[in-house]
Amino acid sequence: MSTQVKVKNRLSSTVQSLKPSGIRRFFDLAASMEGVISLGVGEPDFVTPWRMREASISSLERGHTAYTSNAGMLPLRVEIQKYLEERFSVSYHPETEILVTVGASEAIDIALRAILDPGDEVLVVEPCYVSYEPVIRLAGGVPVFLKTTMENQFKLTPQELESHITARTKAIIFCYPNNPTGGTMTAEEWKTLLPIIEKHDLMVISDEIYAELTYGRMHDSIAALPGMKDRTILISGFSKAFAMTGWRLGYVCASPDLLAGMLKIHQYTMLCAPTMAQMAALEALRHGRSDMERMIESYRQRRNYVVDGFRQIGLTCHEPDGAFYAFPSVASTGLSSSEFAEKLLMEEKVAVVPGDVFGESGQGHIRCSYATSIEQLKKALERMERLMGRMS
Amino acid sequence: MDRLKQRELLHLLEEDSRMSAEQIGKMIGEPTEVVEQTITALEAEKVIVKYPALVNWERVDDHPYVNAMIDVKVTPKRDVGFDEVAERICRFPEVKAVYLMSGASYDLSIILEGKTMKEVATFVSQKLSTLDSVVSTATHFILKRYKHDGIELEDRDEDHRMVVTP
Numbered sequence: 001m002s003t004q005v006k007v008k009n010r011l012s013s014t015v016q017s018l019k020p021s022g023i024r025r026f027f028d029l030a031a032s033m034e035g036v037i038s039l040g041v042g043e044p045d046f047v048t049p050w051r052m053r054e055a056s057i058s059s060l061e062r063g064h065t066a067y068t069s070n071a072g073m074l075p076l077r078v079e080i081q082k083y084l085e086e087r088f089s090v091s092y093h094p095e096t097e098i099l100v101t102v103g104a105s106e107a108i109d110i111a112l113r114a115i116l117d118p119g120d121e122v123l124v125v126e127p128c129y130v131s132y133e134p135v136i137r138l139a140g141g142v143p144v145f146l147k148t149t150m151e152n153q154f155k156l157t158p159q160e161l162e163s164h165i166t167a168r169t170k171a172i173i174f175c176y177p178n179n180p181t182g183g184t185m186t187a188e189e190w191k192t193l194l195p196i197i198e199k200h201d202l203m204v205i206s207d208e209i210y211a212e213l214t215y216g217r218m219h220d221s222i223a224a225l226p227g228m229k230d231r232t233i234l235i236s237g238f239s240k241a242f243a244m245t246g247w248r249l250g251y252v253c254a255s256p257d258l259l260a261g262m263l264k265i266h267q268y269t270m271l272c273a274p275t276m277a278q279m280a281a282l283e284a285l286r287h288g289r290s291d292m293e294r295m296i297e298s299y300r301q302r303r304n305y306v307v308d309g310f311r312q313i314g315l316t317c318h319e320p321d322g323a324f325y326a327f328p329s330v331a332s333t334g335l336s337s338s339e340f341a342e343k344l345l346m347e348e349k350v351a352v353v354p355g356d357v358f359g360e361s362g363q364g365h366i367r368c369s370y371a372t373s374i375e376q377l378k379k380a381l382e383r384m385e386r387l388m389g390r391m392s
Numbered sequence: 393m394d395r396l397k398q399r400e401l402l403h404l405l406e407e408d409s410r411m412s413a414e415q416i417g418k419m420i421g422e423p424t425e426v427v428e429q430t431i432t433a434l435e436a437e438k439v440i441v442k443y444p445a446l447v448n449w450e451r452v453d454d455h456p457y458v459n460a461m462i463d464v465k466v467t468p469k470r471d472v473g474f475d476e477v478a479e480r481i482c483r484f485p486e487v488k489a490v491y492l493m494s495g496a497s498y499d500l501s502i503i504l505e506g507k508t509m510k511e512v513a514t515f516v517s518q519k520l521s522t523l524d525s526v527v528s529t530a531t532h533f534i535l536k537r538y539k540h541d542g543i544e545l546e547d548r549d550e551d552h553r554m555v556v557t558p
Contacts, residue, residue: 023556378415
């Protein structure tokens with residue numbers, strides 16, 4: 001007992017105050033059961049296309065095993081620049097404004113650490129990726145949550161933004177297309193927020209990891225809007241669009257002064273992203289477009305199928321325009337998100353993620369990933385229908 | 393149904409021909425009846441030719457079979473070129489595929505299925521080689537099929553993901 005106390009005291013108070021991820025608790029429960037159909041997976045069900053795997057293997061065969069430059073291989077940064085310009089009309093200089101990171105997760109971390117002083121407030125658009133809050137706290141910041149709702153397709157409104165700004169507000173962070181809701185923002189909707197962002201001189205951290213996964217229209221990056229590039233830190237990576245989650249490769253783009261700050265943290269902690277992963281990413285950008293498009297078409301078909309399925313069994317569900325998550329409401333059952341998810345797992349062996357692990361405004365919803373086969377989705381819907389039938 | 397959606401429908405059916413019209417309709421955003429009508433029309437136009445199952449016969453213990461690929465050199469005939477002999481070869485039930493090739497030292501590539509090697513040998517020596525236009529044949533037996541029609545037959549990728557992830 002005394003040893004435990006001593007060890008605990010060695011942890012910083014910030015780390016001690018962090019709550020364990022709600023997803024982790026649910027994962028442990030689901031992992032202990034057999035025959036579970038999982039809609040709880042936040043990653044593509046495709047294996048990284050062969051051309052990227054092959055490029056990485058080939059680079060190893062040729063002995064490319066050394067460090068790259070801290071900011072990442074220049075040819076890769078040049079490809080990222082071309083890609084962002086062509087796809088989203090945002091232009092960053094490859095030598096001074098792009099940094100290759102160990103996943104988008106590292107990019108989020110160094111972006112926050114580079115700009116925050118202790119006590120600075122960061123607005124977080126909820127429901128949100130589970131890491132934002134703890135990473136802000138680890139960087140000494142204070143998260144302040146902005147709510148979005150299903151009635152508003154989980155879009156951020158000017159009213160919600162303005163009402164939470166204080167003298168200490170330094171930045172706003174969001175992920176659009178959104179994990180967990182699948183909500184997106186159009187250029188017109190971004191424009192309604194710009195006067196507030198400019199008036200209060202906010203930094204914008206835009207997590208665009210799902211930018212390629214939009215259905216029916218192109219992704220609009222906030223960085224592409226007039227006057228926004230210099231105050232935006234754009235974060236993305238290869239995990240979702242190119243099915244490369246395990247490679248841990250992302251990037252961050254920002255003005256040269258900000259990027260130089262982030263580079264300092266990166267070089268003292270990560271040094272550089274893995275070389276073989278960078279080689280695979282280079283191949284992805286140069287030749288992986290058709291692989292990506294094939295996967296996106298498949299996600300769109302499954303989204304249509306699963307959203308229709310939820311509605312058929314009586315769960316209200318907005319149509320997600322991006323990412324690969326549906327976020328139906330389970331409020332009609334009278335259960336909380338966690339209660340519903342646990343009941344669904346225990347009684348019907350379907351794993352979903354309770355919406356409240358993504359923040360208070362996710363309460364009453366469940367996150368269902370449709371990055372899984374149609375057969376699995378069909379079975380999951382049948383099992384959910386059975387549960388709903390028993391509860392009505 | 394527009395051409396893009398029609399193409400999407402064909403891809404889905406090619407992937408899994410047992411998919412119901414209702415399911416396809418949901419996935420591509422079209423009413424079930426429209427999907428049914430389109431499929432009927434595509435069948436009539438011979439765009440959809442057949443709904444086969446891709447069977448890995450190596451996993452069926454009591455199914456003896458031998459697959460061979462045969463390179464055939466032929467003398468083309470005036471007016472009909474290679475077509476006449478190719479069509480004739482197509483009629484043999486044991487012939488599964490016939491292709492006219494370029495860039496090879498032979499003209500037709502044939503894929504053959506027989507119950508035994510002897511049966512294949514008999515077909516080649518007695519039926520194929522004796523055709524008037526056939527100059528020579530070279531028979532290659534397939535020892536093992538790793539990939540067929542775009543599908544890897546062994547070690548299909550399993551879902552290695554954790555049950556719940558961020």
